[in-house]
Structures are given as C-alpha cells and as structure tokens.
Amino acid sequence: MRIFLSCQQALTRHNIPAYSFWESYFKQGIREAGYQWLEAKGVDWAEGLVHQETESLNQWRNRTWNQVISSIKQLHKTKGIDLFLCYLFPKQIDTNAIQEIQSLGIPCVNFFCDNVREFKRIPKKFYCFNLHWVPEYKALKMYQQAGLRYIYAPMPVWIPPYQRTCEHQENYGVSFIGSRDVQREALLAQVIKSDVVVDIRGTGWNNDLSTLSNSISQHYDLWQISVNQWEMITSQGVLPWLRKMKTKFQPRISDDVFSNFVKEQPSATEYVTIIQKSMICLGINRYPSYHYPFFQPDTYSRMRDIEAPMMGACYLTEWTEGLDHLYELGEEIETYHTAEEMMEKISHLQADPRKRKRMRCKVQERVLEEHTVAKSLKKIIAILNH
Secondary structure, three states: OOEEEEEEOOOOOOOOOHHHHHHHHHHHHHHHOOOOOEEOOOOOOOHHOOOOOHHHHHHHHHHHEEEEEEEOHHHHOOOOOEEEEEOOOOOOOHHHHHEEEEEEEOOOEEEOOHHHOOOOOOHHHOOOOOEEEOOOOOHHHHHHHHHHOEOOOOOOOOOOHOOOOOOOOEEEEEEEOOOOOOHHHHHHHHHHHHOOOOEEEEEOOOOOOOOOOOOOOOOHHHHHHHHHHHHHHHOOOHHHHHHHHHHHHHOOOOOOOOOEEOOOOHHHHHHHHHHHHHEEEEEOOOOOOOOOOOOOOOOOOOOHHHHHHHOOOOOOEEOOOOHHHHHOEEEEEEOOOOOHHHHHHHHHHOOHHHHHHHHHHHHHHHHHHHOOHHHHHHHHHHHHHO
C-alpha cells in the first residue's frame, strides 16, 4: 500500500498554532502499519494556513496543487498510488485538483480534527472527498446531515516503542500542558484558588492578558471594526455577537493568580517525560466559543485524550461525548465535569497509588490495541474496498 500524504508538512516555521507533530505521527504510523508514504517535494502545506482569503492564498493554492498533481501523476505512473491521505482545512483545498486525483483511480481521504470548533455545518469544500476521517464523536452528526461518507476513528498519534511503558516513577505532581485561553484560565483559576497545586506549562501563561483586548482594539480602524462586526452577525447570528461584546468587557484573570504554578515550557523530550512521570496528567476539553455561554462551555475530545494514555499516563480529563467509546471511564481514565469534580478526582487519585498504576497500564494496553494509526488505516482501507 502506497499512500500519498499531505499533512501540513512545512519548509519553514510558521507563526500558527502547533502543527509539526502531525507529519511525524502520520508518517511513523503509516510505516508501522507496514505501508509506504509518499509526498510532494518542495511543498509547504502549512503555508496555506498563513494566508487570508486573498490573491496570495489563490497563488499558493495554484502553485501548490500544480506541484502536487505533477508529483502524483509521475509516482502513479511508475509504481502506482493506492490512497491520497490528507489533513487539509477548507481554504487549502482545490476541489478540481482532488477530482483530478480521483480520475486517476486514487481515492481521497481527508482527516480533520477541529470540526466541532470550526464548523456548524460541513463546508462545501469537504464534499469532494471519498471518505472523511472524523476523530470527534460530537462531529458525526454534521457528516450524517451532510450525507457524507465518514469513519469515526481516533486522533492519529504515534510514539516510539521505547516510550510505550506504564511503569513510571512519579517525579511530578498534577500537570497540565497547553496554551492559555479564557476557558482554561477560568477553570484552572478556580482549582488553584482552592489550594490544589497544578503545574501549568504552555504558551501564554506568563503574558499579561488583562488589557490585551483593549490595547489591540485601540489600533483598529473604526470602519474595519464595523465591517468585522457586521460580517460576524450575518455569518453567525446576533447571539454569538452579543456574547463577544460581553466578553470584551469581562476582565481577564491576572497573571498573579498563576505565577506560583507556571513552569517553563517543556522541550519535546521534557514533554513526554512530564506526561509519563506526573502523578496525574490533566486534560481540558472545553474551548472558547461565542456560540455558547461563557460559563457553560462546549467540549470535544482532543488529541491529548489519545496521546497521554498511549504514553502510559495516569489521565484525568474533562468529560465529553465519545470518551466512553474510547475507554472504560473510571477504570482506564478518570473524567470530571466541573472544577469541583476535578478537585475531588485529583484528591482520590492522589490518595490511591495502586489505582494510578492500574489505570496507566490498562489504558495504555487499550490504546495500543485499538486506537493506533495502523488500526485506523486498516479500517479506512476496508471501507474504501467495500
């Protein structure tokens, strides 16, 4: 099986949310499945996320897809390509190029992991694919309503065999690794104000965000602000706009609240070590959205829900739909709904080292048996061949 892969590979570092791990996870997972990955040399997929909907994006799309189509035709002519597998956002997609690939007899599958956060309905740009790899249980209804062919499969995570151990010495306490946003800071502020110690690592936790929105808005042209507000109302409705306006006047939590808990951002090696050797690895599945009340945030399952268990972590994460399809809750991982329940679960786990050890090994065994990239690829191929 030869798989042509387009998964946000980059030629240089871009100022966008983390993306480089996807290339490693996809490529290593394909190789472990016993398949071969191929790619277009000299193509910077991540660059497509930098451009806005302007002429520069059109130029990037034309240049990129011309290179990709040329590469695919050449490779397909020599030894053949069995599958085009991609992780593409709508603005990166050229539907004519996808149809040209399909005309060669190559099925096209798109993985996308931010359906819940990005969409209220599946964008038309996605309709051209033969199959959709959907890792969020909550997103399945959107694909069903759109009448699209999909497979519900876990986030594609791969770690090297030497890291697949569950007998970890606990050198850290309760650890959260993740960038700062308004929902995460509100939740963690509740917890640490109640004398629960959580080590926090990630971008943004040392920045003064309390006046950020005001300082930014002062530099905006009033006409552009008006245009942006009207576009939001017409595309998303009045209620999300009203929530956005309310949020602007809601003060951000001061850095002082977190100063004693924020640790240095970890390197790639430290990242794995902290997840594995923390007494409890903490996950947060809520996210900022104007479509939901601030104090009733929406949630969806994140990559950490696969990654931490695969590394043999004692994992406590925020409950969301679909977690019970992945794990036996309370036995393999623990979940919480509120800050109060999180604190209660932390206390129980801290007092029970035997349960922590049991959870680590049971959940890792489950992930490596059922939730690997190799397993997902085999299911995808079976569906396409059916």
